[in-house]
Amino acid sequence: MAARVFLLIGIICLIISFILYKGIKIPIGRLPGDIFIKKENFVFYFPIVSSIIISIILTLIFSILFRR
16 A cells, blocks of 8 residues: 555656656646735735645545555
């Protein structure tokens, strides 16, 4: 069971590193509902909706992979 989790984490890391290496734009980011405050010398960005979407996607993936 632990080997399967480490293998999955490794595959996910490889996919993410490939995406970052190639510079592929992921359409998740600055969605409506994300908190973005920009002042003169201050920028605050909290991707709450993006975090919820990523959480839902990962929950679906893990529930499919680790179904008993």
